[in-house]
Amino acid sequence: MDQARRVLIAGAGPAGLVAAAALAAEGIPVTVVEQARDLPDDLRASTFHPPTLDMLARFPGVVEALVAQGLICPTWQFRDRRDGVIATFEMARLADDTAHPYRLQCEQWRLTRMLRDILAANPDVAFLYDARASGVEQDADGVTLTVERPDGAAERLRGAWLVGADGARSAVRRALGIGFEGMTIPETYLTLSTTFRFEEAIPDLANIAYISDPEEWYVLLQTAGLWRVLLPTAPEEAAEEARMLDPARIEQRMQAVWPNPAGYEIRHRTAYRVHERVADSYGRGRVFLAGDAAHINNPLGGMGMNGGVHDAFNLAGKLAQVWRGADPALLGRYERQRRKVALDVVQAQALRNRQVLNQRDPAVRRAFHDELRATVADPARHRAYLLRSSMIQSLRDLEEVA
Numbered sequence: 001m002d003q004a005r006r007v008l009i010a011g012a013g014p015a016g017l018v019a020a021a022a023l024a025a026e027g028i029p030v031t032v033v034e035q036a037r038d039l040p041d042d043l044r045a046s047t048f049h050p051p052t053l054d055m056l057a058r059f060p061g062v063v064e065a066l067v068a069q070g071l072i073c074p075t076w077q078f079r080d081r082r083d084g085v086i087a088t089f090e091m092a093r094l095a096d097d098t099a100h101p102y103r104l105q106c107e108q109w110r111l112t113r114m115l116r117d118i119l120a121a122n123p124d125v126a127f128l129y130d131a132r133a134s135g136v137e138q139d140a141d142g143v144t145l146t147v148e149r150p151d152g153a154a155e156r157l158r159g160a161w162l163v164g165a166d167g168a169r170s171a172v173r174r175a176l177g178i179g180f181e182g183m184t185i186p187e188t189y190l191t192l193s194t195t196f197r198f199e200e201a202i203p204d205l206a207n208i209a210y211i212s213d214p215e216e217w218y219v220l221l222q223t224a225g226l227w228r229v230l231l232p233t234a235p236e237e238a239a240e241e242a243r244m245l246d247p248a249r250i251e252q253r254m255q256a257v258w259p260n261p262a263g264y265e266i267r268h269r270t271a272y273r274v275h276e277r278v279a280d281s282y283g284r285g286r287v288f289l290a291g292d293a294a295h296i297n298n299p300l301g302g303m304g305m306n307g308g309v310h311d312a313f314n315l316a317g318k319l320a321q322v323w324r325g326a327d328p329a330l331l332g333r334y335e336r337q338r339r340k341v342a343l344d345v346v347q348a349q350a351l352r353n354r355q356v357l358n359q360r361d362p363a364v365r366r367a368f369h370d371e372l373r374a375t376v377a378d379p380a381r382h383r384a385y386l387l388r389s390s391m392i393q394s395l396r397d398l399e400e401v402a
């Protein structure tokens with residue numbers, strides 16, 4: 001296949017590999033460049049929302065394998081640290097809206113490794129590891145992507161289109177001079193995974209629980225075999241990373257989450273700063289951004305990776321048509337649709353989720369809890385809430401965007 005007809009993809013995260021798999025499924029040749037030597041397997045996103053599973057079901061066997069390695073969560077909860085359950089949302093109420101009426105808890109690296117293994121068997125797909133995208137040039141016929149190797153050598157790759165799926169610090173976005181406005185959240189997010197069985201200790205606990213508290217909120221997420229605890233860490237403490245990650249301090253914080261006389265066995269720990277940003281533009285000419293390269297938000301609600309996967313399917317669908325000869329103007333709709341979702345839905349919802357968990361004013365907290373109780377008690381409102389929080393509504397609303 002003529003090199004110039006290839007689609008180049010920078011970044012082998014969920015967005016890049018889903019775009020690669022969707023294009024490869026259309027018979028389009030793809031080259032994926034990844035700066036790392038191998039795909040990362042650190043603790044990142046773990047929630048798959050129903051429409052993401054509906055989309056991934058286009059790749060034979062992938063959802064089945066994710067389900068086999070993950071945990072199907074039929075409910076999720078808002079709780080109060082002192083008062084217990086405020087509202088339990090039942091995903092089965094979406095049975096007519098999705099083929100996967102549940103949240104699946106499964107680490108994102110399982111998806112990326114699975115897609116990589118499927119793609120590796122496709123002769124039209126090439127992978128370059130240890131290849132850091134660093135420069136982009138384009139002309140009327142194609143794109144030239146410069147990648148740098150660990151020894152400092154540079155290679156120039158030619159393709160028809162380039163997808164910048166190279167994460168929050170996207171070199172492709174920078175090369176295009178696209179701004180990434182927004183804010184950085186003051187607290188650092190600490191994610192810990194433990195073998196402790198919270199489901200046996202905390203009464204009526206769902207697999208996913210957002211626990212509000214005026215002093216320290218936290219999130220509990222169960223995966224197959226482990227629980228993840230997400231704890232915000234104040235800037236003063238986070239400034240001293242060694243202190244934040246000190247095993248004694250972690251044990252103290254876990255004991256405050258739930259007393260465990262036997263002590264907590266911690267399997268993984270990750271600390272990261274969280275930003276709320278959306279790229280000023282999702283593309284220029286023959287180059288488009290997807291996933292964290294285009295938008296980042298706090299992880300409350302699990303919309304980062306899911307939004308990136310939705311971007312990738314949307315973009316790949318349009319790129320495939322243009323690759324076959326459709327008017328490239330079609331790609332402008334990708335930006336209009338997906339940037340709107342990032343701004344109006346994902347950022348807004350993630351910020352709202354954080355405000356709710358953080359809320360210190362007792363009257364506002366009470367009013368919010370009453371509102372949640374009323375929402376789950378009313379079948380129509382319960383379903384509408386789930387349609388929004390599961391990102392189904394945002395995908396439906398996209399159809400209205402010209």
Ligand SMILES: Cc1cc2nc3c(=O)[nH]c(=O)nc-3n(C[C@H](O)[C@H](O)[C@H](O)COP(=O)(O)OP(=O)(O)OC[C@H]3O[C@@H](n4cnc5c(N)ncnc54)[C@H](O)[C@@H]3O)c2cc1C
Nearest residue numbers: 011013014015035044045132133166167291292299304305
């Ligand atoms: C430490 C951490 C923890 C997180 N935890 C959670 C969580 O608990 N819950 C949640 O919902 N979300 C979480 N997120 C967010 C979630 O992981 C992202 O939204 C998701 O990974 C986005 O997928 P992506 O493919 O767009 O980007 P990424 O997954 O970041 O993938 C980008 C890929 O591009 C590669 N790359 C970067 N620069 C270059 C370059 N110049 N050239 C070539 N390759 C490059 C990277 O190595 C990486 O493989 C976390 C993110 C981080 C960083």
